[in-house]
Amino acid sequence: MLSARSLFQEILDHDDSFRLFCSIAASGEAQGGWENGRIAALVPEPERGLAPKIARHGADEDKHGRIFNALLHKRGLDPVPVPADTDYTMLLERGGIGLAHDKLRRAEPLTVGDVVTYLAHSRVTEQRASEQMALLSRHFADHPDIGRAVRMISQDEDNHLAYCHEELLRFAAAGHGRVIRQTLRTCALAEIRVYRDVSLAVMAHMGRVLGWSRGRSALLRAGIHAVYLYERLGGWRRMVRLSMPQRRDALGGPATAAEAAV
Numbered sequence: 001m002l003s004a005r006s007l008f009q010e011i012l013d014h015d016d017s018f019r020l021f022c023s024i025a026a027s028g029e030a031q032g033g034w035e036n037g038r039i040a041a042l043v044p045e046p047e048r049g050l051a052p053k054i055a056r057h058g059a060d061e062d063k064h065g066r067i068f069n070a071l072l073h074k075r076g077l078d079p080v081p082v083p084a085d086t087d088y089t090m091l092l093e094r095g096g097i098g099l100a101h102d103k104l105r106r107a108e109p110l111t112v113g114d115v116v117t118y119l120a121h122s123r124v125t126e127q128r129a130s131e132q133m134a135l136l137s138r139h140f141a142d143h144p145d146i147g148r149a150v151r152m153i154s155q156d157e158d159n160h161l162a163y164c165h166e167e168l169l170r171f172a173a174a175g176h177g178r179v180i181r182q183t184l185r186t187c188a189l190a191e192i193r194v195y196r197d198v199s200l201a202v203m204a205h206m207g208r209v210l211g212w213s214r215g216r217s218a219l220l221r222a223g224i225h226a227v228y229l230y231e232r233l234g235g236w237r238r239m240v241r242l243s244m245p246q247r248r249d250a251l252g253g254p255a256t257a258a259e260a261a262v
Contacts, residue, residue, distance in 0.1 A: 002219065005139040010210060012146070015077060017209045023079040024086050024202065026068035031089040033062035038104040039118055047115055053163060053251040057122075060156045063256070067149045074145070085201035088194060097121055097190045116168075116176050120183040123164035124191050124239045130157040152256065162245035169242055184240035192236050196228040 011017040036058025043051045072079060084090075093101055098121035099114055110118075133154035140150050172180050200221060207217045 002216070004135060007220075008136070008139065011206060012140075012143075014210055015075065017206050018075065019072060019077045019080055020205060020209060022068040022072045022077075024082050026065045026072075026079060027082040027087065028089045029061045029065035029068065033058045033060075033065060035089075035099070035101075035104060036061060039099065039110065039115075042104070042108070042110045043115060044109045044112055047112060050115065050167065053167075054118075056251040056254070057160055057163070060160065060251075064153050064156065067153065071146060071149060083201065083205055086198055086205065088198045091194045091198065092121075092125070092191065095190050095194065097187050097194075112176075113179070116171050116179060117183055119164055119168050119171070120180055121187050122160065123168055123184065123242075124187040126157060126161040126164055127239045128191065128195060130154075130161045133157045156256075159247060159250035162247040162250040165242055165245045166248060166250070169244060172242065180242075181240070188236040188239040189232075191239070192228060192231040196224060199224045199227075 011021050036054050040051045040055035040058060043054065069079060092098060099110070099118055103110075103114075133150065136150045137154045141147050141154075143150070168180055203217070203220045203224065206212075207220075212220075
């Protein structure tokens with residue numbers, strides 16, 4: 001029976017597919033770490049108090065990248081180059097979502113509007129990350145090899161999402177509500193397209209590695225398109241709602257060590 005658990009178990013059990021999965025994940029987390037680190041360094045003076053939380057966000061993403069690489073090392077595997085069509089973070093950036101890397105490479109301070117854009121983009125992408133890790137936690141939290149890593153990353157992603165909600169609500173109360181709503185909607189509609197395309201690409205690469213039949217590959221593609229249809233017809237709205245989280249000041253402390261997860 002084809003299920004999320006059986007699909008990921010198959011990927012986990014095969015060295016080449018596991019190596020591709022961890023390499024894609026590690027690359028995306030490293031890019032997120034770099035982006036957050038640069039944003040923390042360029043936060044404008046009126047919002048400097050936010051810089052430690054952004055830096056903590058970046059440190060968490062860097063940690064996740066190290067965790068995925070450590071999982072490869074435990075299996076005696078090396079990372080592989082990430083196929084361009086599976087690079088979720090870069091595809092979003094190329095689509096104009098979030099802050100452009102050219103802007104982040106410059107030494108010029110960001111504006112308050114840039115910070116709002118960053119938080120809105122993060123609110124959308126962290127929703128996806130939180131949901132994906134919750135799915136993995138549901139099925140693999142007790143797995144002897146990856147369970148601790150899954151639990152740690154899932155908790156971090158939930159913290160990131162809570163932080164985005166809290167900070168966006170603060171900016172909305174300060175008069176940025178209309179811009180936040182517009183930016184969230186734009187980001188969400190772009191993200192669901194990129195997520196669909198990346199999911200199709202990842203499944204195509206996995207199918208070649210694992211030797212999936214045409215029928216199985218077609219079934220997975222149909223499932224991905226069905227998810228996109230649901231999200232396009234209204235599921236995207238879950239990504240733009242804002243509510244005060246139960247976890248307040250979720251990024252107010254230091255990042256935890258990656259070694260604890262592997």
